Amino acid sequence: MGQYYNININKMISAQQTNLPYAKAESWKMFNAISPRYDFLNHLLSFGLDAKWRDQLAAFLPDKEHLDVLDIATGTADVLLSLAKNNPRVTFGTGVDMAEKMLDIGRKKIHEQKLDNRIKLQAADANLLPFGDYSFDVATIAFGIRNVEYPTRVLREMHRVLHRGGRALILEFSMPKNALVRFGHLMYLRMFVPAIGFLVSGHYRAYKYLNQTIESFPSGQVFCNLMKEAGFQNVKANPLLLGVASIYQGDKP
Numbered sequence: 001m002g003q004y005y006n007i008n009i010n011k012m013i014s015a016q017q018t019n020l021p022y023a024k025a026e027s028w029k030m031f032n033a034i035s036p037r038y039d040f041l042n043h044l045l046s047f048g049l050d051a052k053w054r055d056q057l058a059a060f061l062p063d064k065e066h067l068d069v070l071d072i073a074t075g076t077a078d079v080l081l082s083l084a085k086n087n088p089r090v091t092f093g094t095g096v097d098m099a100e101k102m103l104d105i106g107r108k109k110i111h112e113q114k115l116d117n118r119i120k121l122q123a124a125d126a127n128l129l130p131f132g133d134y135s136f137d138v139a140t141i142a143f144g145i146r147n148v149e150y151p152t153r154v155l156r157e158m159h160r161v162l163h164r165g166g167r168a169l170i171l172e173f174s175m176p177k178n179a180l181v182r183f184g185h186l187m188y189l190r191m192f193v194p195a196i197g198f199l200v201s202g203h204y205r206a207y208k209y210l211n212q213t214i215e216s217f218p219s220g221q222v223f224c225n226l227m228k229e230a231g232f233q234n235v236k237a238n239p240l241l242l243g244v245a246s247i248y249q250g251d252k253p
């Protein structure tokens with residue numbers, strides 16, 4: 001039953017990808033192209049909320065004195081910078097991403113903030129993490145799982161590299177349950193985001209891709225089920241701002 005459900009969810013996600021302006025398997029190339037404007041546009045389009053949401057990940061860290069964190073699809077390293085700056089318990093952070101240009105910007109920020117001894121970045125594919133089983137206390141991914149071709153495969157990789165008792169934390173856009181809020185959010189995503197994205201970055205398709213992937217990606221209980229299928233326990237969705245985004249958590253038994 002579990003496997004059947006998994007195959008169908010993968011089929012569903014793949015079908016939704018056929019009309020996207022960019023194939024998810026190559027979304028990292030798009031992020032390379034928009035990297036110089038990525039941080040600025042993130043803050044602009046979310047009215048600064050993206051940074052606050054990343055900061056909130058810390059509230060869901062497991063109760064352990066020293067934490068070795070892996071951040072997948074780390075981009076310009078904002079998750080690790082937030083965790084390392086605000087939480088001395090985070091002793092070391094490793095960030096991986098396929099987009100070298102995003103990583104370069106991340107490395108510059110890490111150096112400027114004098115955190116080179118606590119954070120390192122490397123190029124790697126979320127589908128095939130170059131780490132052994134049982135390597136990390138926490139695996140995070142922020143606004144990244146929506147951009148990979150097979151989210152279930154990435155969830156299984158997150159599960160594999162975690163220690164027993166380790167925790168996965170996933171920050172992702174979600175669809176608000178309230179119909180009125182959902183309507184307002186969809187209007188914002190469909191009209192405002194591609195227009196502003198184009199004006200600032202010149203990449204209209206990239207910001208069209210953004211709203212299309214947000215609308216079609218599983219959220220809430222459906223996403224929690226994917227995490228359970230990947231082997232996580234104590235899975236929970238924590239909605240942020242009326243459900244516009246969510247932090248999902250799950251533990252490796």
Ligand SMILES: C[S@@+](CC[C@H](N)C(=O)[O-])C[C@H]1O[C@@H](n2cnc3c(N)ncnc32)[C@H](O)[C@@H]1O
Nearest residue numbers: 028031073074075097098099125126142143144
């Ligand atoms: C929306 S950005 C999120 C970046 C960062 N986590 C943040 O919070 O700003 C999505 C990132 O996923 C990366 N990505 C896409 N596919 C990937 C893959 N297969 N493996 C690793 N990273 C990938 C992209 O290169 C991009 O940097």
